[in-house]
Amino acid sequence: xxxxxxxxxxxxxxxxxxxxxxxxxxxxxxxxxxxxxxxxxxxxxxxxxxxxxxxxxxxxxxxxxxxxxxxxxxxxxxxxxxxxxxxxxxxxxxxxxxxxxxxxxxxxxxxxxxxxxxxxxxxxxxxxxxxxxxxxxxxxxxxxxxxxxxxxxxxxxxxxxxxxxxxxxxxxxxxxxxxxxxxxxxxxxxxxxxxxxxxxxxxxxxxxxxxxxxxxxxxxxxxxxxxxxxxxxxxxxxxxxxxxxxxxxxxxxxxxxxxxxxxxxxxxxxxxxxxxxxxxxxxxxxxxxxxxxxxxxxxxxxxxxxxxxxxxxxxxxxxxxxxxxxxxxxxxxxxxxxxxxxxxx
Amino acid sequence: xxxxxxxxxxxxxxxxxxxxxxxxxxxxxxxxxxxxxxxxxxxxxxxxxxxxxxxxxxxxxxxxxxxxxxxxxxxxxxxxxxxxxxxxxxxxxxxxxxxxxxxxxxxxxxxxxxxxxxxxxxxxxxxxxxxxxxxxxxxxxxxxxxxxxxxxxxxxxxxxxxxxxxxxxxxxxxxxxxxxxxxxxxxxxxxxxxxxxxxxxxxxxxxxxxxxxxxxxxxxxxxxxxxxxxxxxxxxxxxxxxxxxxxxxxxxxxxxxxxxxxxxxxxxxxxxxxxxxxxxxxxxxxxxxxxx
Numbered sequence: 085x086x087x088x089x090x091x092x093x094x095x096x097x098x099x100x101x102x103x104x105x106x107x108x109x110x111x112x113x114x115x116x117x118x119x120x121x122x123x124x125x126x127x128x129x130x131x132x133x134x135x136x137x138x139x140x141x142x143x144x145x146x147x148x149x150x151x152x153x154x155x156x157x158x159x160x161x162x163x164x165x166x167x168x169x170x171x172x173x174x175x176x177x178x179x180x181x182x183x184x185x186x187x188x189x190x191x192x193x194x195x196x197x198x199x200x201x202x203x204x205x206x207x208x209x210x211x212x213x214x215x216x217x218x219x220x221x222x223x224x225x226x227x228x229x230x231x232x233x234x235x236x237x238x239x240x241x242x243x244x245x246x247x248x249x250x251x252x253x254x255x256x257x258x259x260x261x262x263x264x265x266x267x268x269x270x271x272x273x274x275x276x277x278x279x280x281x282x283x284x285x286x287x288x289x290x291x292x293x294x295x296x297x298x299x300x301x302x303x304x305x306x307x308x309x310x311x312x313x314x315x316x317x318x319x320x321x322x323x324x325x326x327x328x329x330x331x332x333x334x335x336x337x338x339x340x341x342x343x344x345x346x347x348x349x350x351x352x353x354x355x356x357x358x359x360x361x362x363x364x365x366x367x368x369x370x371x372x373x374x375x376x377x378x379x380x381x382x383x384x385x386x387x388x389x390x391x392x393x394x395x396x397x398x399x400x401x402x403x404x405x406x407x408x409x410x411x412x413x414x415x416x417x418x419x420x421x422x423x424x425x426x427x428x429x
Numbered sequence: 430x431x432x433x434x435x436x437x438x439x440x441x442x443x444x445x446x447x448x449x450x451x452x453x454x455x456x457x458x459x460x461x462x463x464x465x466x467x468x469x470x471x472x473x474x475x476x477x478x479x480x481x482x483x484x485x486x487x488x489x490x491x492x493x494x495x496x497x498x499x500x501x502x503x504x505x506x507x508x509x510x511x512x513x514x515x516x517x518x519x520x521x522x523x524x525x526x527x528x529x530x531x532x533x534x535x536x537x538x539x540x541x542x543x544x545x546x547x548x549x550x551x552x553x554x555x556x557x558x559x560x561x562x563x564x565x566x567x568x569x570x571x572x573x574x575x576x577x578x579x580x581x582x583x584x585x586x587x588x589x590x591x592x593x594x595x596x597x598x599x600x601x602x603x604x605x606x607x608x609x610x611x612x613x614x615x616x617x618x619x620x621x622x623x624x625x626x627x628x629x630x631x632x633x634x635x636x637x638x639x640x641x642x643x644x645x646x647x648x649x650x651x652x653x654x655x656x657x658x659x660x661x662x663x664x665x666x667x668x669x670x671x672x673x674x675x676x677x678x679x680x681x682x683x684x685x686x687x688x689x690x691x692x693x694x695x696x697x698x699x700x701x702x703x704x705x706x707x708x709x710x711x712x713x714x715x716x717x718x719x720x721x
Contacts, residue, residue, distance in 0.1 A: 143521075147521065149521055149524055149525075151528070194702075197702040197705060197706060200705060200706060201705055204463075204464035204520065204524055205660065205705060207464070207466070207524050208464060208653070208656045208657075208660065208701065209698065209701055209702060209705070211466070211652070211653055211656070212653045212656075212657070212694065212695075212697055212698035212701055213695075213698055215649050215650050215652075215653050215694045216650075216653070216692075216693075216694030216695030216696075216697065216698045217695060219691035219692060219693070219694050219695055220691070220692065220695055222691040223688075223689045223691035223692050333646070334646065334649050335532070335535070335646075338528060338531075338532055341525070341528065342532075345525065382540045384539075384544075385536040385537070385539050385540050385544075386536070386540075387536075388532050388533075388535065388536035389532070389533050389536035389537055389540070391529075391532055392528075392529045392530065392531070392532030392533035392534075392536060393529065393533060394529070395525050395526060395528055395529025395532065396511060396526055396529040396530065396533070398525070399514075399515050399518075399522045399523075399525055399526040399529070400511070400514050400515070400526070
């Protein structure tokens with residue numbers, strides 16, 4: 085019965101994912117003639133959403149804070165660039181799979197340390213990763229191309245579909261790893277591992293008493309999350325056609341964190357909403373500026389200041405954590421609906 | 430061998446700066462059990478304020494004092510208006526709050542002063558000292574750096590050890606409930622402690638800027654070095670912060686000198702992970718403190 089149920093969940097998630105891909109592909113196809121730039125931005129949303137989904141599993145569900153996911157994305161992006169430098173015509177699916185594997189190996193190294201680190205220590209170590217890793221690309225410039233980075237050849241549609249515009253094809257290609265990531269993560273969270281992640285977040289000692297291997301499970305969560313970042317980085321390299329140290333500043337890692345805080349820590353749909361906000365808010369501020377006439381430096385920095393303010397406001401408004409705030413909000417709504425129903429009766 | 434000597438001297442000078450930032454982190458950790466990830470950004474902000482003051486008055490020392498005063502004020506305001514409300518909550522919330530402060534500062538500062546890289550004056554020459562016909566790798570500014578950080582550390586030591594204020598601060602960090610029962614204004618002292626820590630960080634910002642230049646993210650790497658130094662020293666011990674800072678300064682100087690300057694930050698990460706794997710409690714703390 086248990087097995088049947090979990091298979092049912094997988095099928096349901098897979099169908100949902102498939103439906104999403106078809107619907108989103110159609111939306112993109114319809115939007116493109118009106119606003120090709122919007123479609124290009126949607127392909128940025130795909131990779132930010134993948135990375136944010138990985139981070140929300142780690143931070144929201146497992147309670148480990150990583151400030152280094154931008155750097156893990158860099159590993160995926162550079163793997164992609166180096167692979168395509170060696171073999172230009174390599175299939176993107178193979179490239180992304182290799183990027184995931186390489187980033188996972190990198191995550192094992194950080195994650196093994198992470199299992200012994202708690203709270204601020206893991207945050208500090210991953211902060212070091214975010215600040216330090218771009219320097220490696222600069223130091224070994226003969227391999228990684230230094231500050232200028234490495235070029236990534238544009239992803240062109242197959243000859244049979246050559247009428248499809250470049251940006252539509254990119255967004256379509258991004259949808260597939262996005263759907264796969266969300267389906268697999270959603271499924272995983274309904275298994276023993278998902279429950280273990282949450283149990284450890286709530287109470288490590290109690291989890292250990294229940295036979296959960298805390299350290300090992302934390303490493304698994306970190307590597308899983310890192311694999312998502314690697315996939316996102318690979319897709320980012322395809323989208324921006326470059327892998328350069330300047331694309332992976334500390335603020336990228338903090339933006340990913342902002343995405344999951346905005347969307348609500350620990351929920352996969354939240355990661356997707358957060359990604360939309362992260363990508364489109366800077367653009368809206370640019371558009372709004374036609375009316376507001378902000379000076380250049382203010383306009384450029386406003387999104388980051390806003391994301392920072394979101395962190396602060398979210399933490400001050402929900403002193404028991406975002407998760408607690410949402411739960412209380414849901415309980416309150418449920419109670420209100422119940423009282424409304426009883427009033428009608 | 431001579432090169433090694435040069436790296437050692439510059440490593441000590443840089444290490445003193447990391448010690449100052451590490452001390453700022455330690456002061457806050459001791460008092461509130463929060464790692465202040467905005468410490469570097471706060472120091473960057475006070476350094477921009479100092480630059481504005483120096484440009485307005487053409488007096489370095491006035492800017493120096495203004496930066497320290499701004500640090501005291503910024504830290505106190507940050508604690509009283511923001512941090513106070515998350516002090517009792519889950520540690521993750523406090524970390525995210527300080528990260529929010531970091532983002533806000535790194536975004537607001539370029540809004541006011543622009544994002545371009547700026548040079549920052551030094552009160553003494555940053556060129557190597559010449560004695561007779563021999564050059565010593567330590568510049569007069571390096572010597573000033575070592576001296577001023579030592580002065581601040583000694584002042585902190587005297588404050589905490591020999592004054593009533595210091596005793597009350599230690600009491601409110603060590604046992605806030607009991608201190609409160611005995612009539613100590615714990616909240617006020619926490620605010621003052623954040624101010625003091627941010628003042629120390631502001632000093633690090635002033636000392637970094639002449640050689641590493643001033644731009645909105647110029648303290649990011651220094652924050653990592655300071656954090657590593659603080660963890661090396663046990664995160665709870667001011668003396669540990671000094672020794673940790675010196676250790677990190679030397680190690681990074683050798684890494685930068687022999688392997689390439691771009692590897693310093695990742696080198697600090699390797700050291701940090703190494704310490705946490707081998708001796709997570711640091712070298713200067715005896716009790717098992719690392720449970721946050």
